[in-house]
Amino acid sequence: xxxxxxxxxxxYGNTRKIAEAICKGINEVEGAECLIxxxxxxxxxxxxxxxxxxxxxxxxxxxxxxxxxxFIDRASIVHLxxxxxxxxxxxxxxNKDVAVTKLEARIHEKLPGIELIGSLSSKVTGRKGxxxxxxxxxxxxFGVKFARKLLE
Ligand SMILES: Cc1cc2nc3c(=O)[nH]c(=O)nc-3n(C[C@H](O)[C@H](O)[C@H](O)COP(=O)(O)O)c2cc1C
Numbered sequence: 442x443x444x445x446x447x448x449x450x451x452x453y454g455n456t457r458k459i460a461e462a463i464c465k466g467i468n469e470v471e472g473a474e475c476l477i478x479x480x481x482x483x484x485x486x487x488x489x490x491x492x493x494x495x496x497x498x499x500x501x502x503x504x505x506x507x508x509x510x511x512f513i514d515r516a517s518i519v520h521l522x523x524x525x526x527x528x529x530x531x532x533x534x535x536n537k538d539v540a541v542t543k544l545e546a547r548i549h550e551k552l553p554g555i556e557l558i559g560s561l562s563s564k565v566t567g568r569k570g571x572x573x574x575x576x577x578x579x580x581x582x583f584g585v586k587f588a589r590k591l592l593e
Pocket of ligand 1: 450451452453454455456457499500501502503504531532533534535536537565567568569570
C-alpha cells in the first residue's frame with residue numbers, strides 16, 4: 442500500500458475542499474491511501490511515514506500562505522529522500538499558478554528529497570469563495586492521476 446498525506450493551509454475553507462477532493466481521488470485508486478492534516482495538526486517528523494507528501498495553500502499577495510511556508514522550513518531537517526510529492530494552490534484573480542510555482546520552488550530548495558510529480562491551481566470566485574465551476578471535480582481527477590503515478 443502506498444501512503445500519501447496532504448498538508449494544507451486554508452483561511453476560508455476553499456483550499457481544504459480542494460485537499461479533500463484530491464484525497465478522495467487518491468483513495469479511489471486501489472493500492473493507495475491518503476489522509477489530510479492542516480499545518481498545525483502534524484509534526485514534521487511524522488512525514489517520514491508516507492511515500493508521498495502533497496502540500497497546498499491559498500495565494501496570499503502572490504505568495505504561498507505563510508503557515509505552509511513555515512511548515513516547509515521546519516521540515517527541512519527531516520530526512521525525506523525518495524519521497525514523491527505535489528503542490529497546489531487556490532487563487533482569485535489573474536494569479537493562476539503564481540503561488541504554486543513559488544511553493545514548488547520552496548519545496549525544491551528546502552525539501553530536496555521530494556520529487557514533485559504534479560501541481561494544481563484552483564480558482565475561487567472571490568476572496569472567501571466559493572470555488573469556481575468544476576474545480577473540485579478537477580481536483581478529484583488530479584488525485585486519481587497522482588495515485589496512479591505513485592503506483593507506477
Ligand atoms: C491576505 C490575502 C491576500 C490575497 N492575495 C491574493 C493574490 O495576490 N492573488 C490572488 O489570486 N488571490 C489572492 N487572495 C485570495 C485567496 O487566494 C483566496 O482567499 C483563497 O484562495 C481562498 O482560500 P481559502 O478559503 O482556503 O482561504 C488573497 C487572500 C487574502 C486573504
